[in-house]
Amino acid sequence: AQSVAQPEDQVNVAEGNPLTVKCTYSVSGNPYLFWYVQYPNRGLQFLLKYITGDNLVKGSYGFEAEFNKSQTSFHLKKPSALVSDSALYFCAVRDPQGGGNKLTFGTGTQLKVEL
């Protein structure tokens, strides 16, 4: 079975400071990992993914994420937060060996960036 955990319901950060949104996963083999962002009353937008290769993945809007196999983590990061980054962030995992064509989402982390 595949699962993903986002341990923080909310993350607060000041504009201009670095931000980190945490994600850990559990799959039987090597995972496919994704980050999505959701603004109020909107659908989810794809930010970035890790499939294989370089552990540091760069995505949209200046976001990046680091895959750490030993810690089973895939934390989302941005060097300098913007107020416009305030949104709900979901980490998701897909097991390439099983689970069908099914994406499992974490519970979400609300990011609030303040002036």
Next chain:
Amino acid sequence: DTEVTQTPKHLVMGMTNKKSLKCEQHMGHRAMYWYKQKAKKPPELMFVYSYEKLSINESVPSRFSPECPNSSLLNLHLHALQPEDSALYLCASSRDSILARSYEQYFGPGTRLTVT
């Protein structure tokens, strides 16, 4: 074009009504999905279509009936819904091939459904 469109944006229906949600994509994707999302919660998968055939039904009540008329369109027919079915209904699509699991899903803006 990475757009998935959904209509209507908002829908209010009574428990005896029949209505349909529509989803369309022109990215050539062959996998399409319906999700249900409650406020501040992650999306819950309902159905997956692969090459116009239903491949996953997550034990969804029969009052929800999906349909995939062609590779670009996905419908969700609603009948005799309950107030607890009120939610944001999201459609998504992705490429579907042997490597399908590595492909990201593209989501539409959703239909906000209220059942009275």
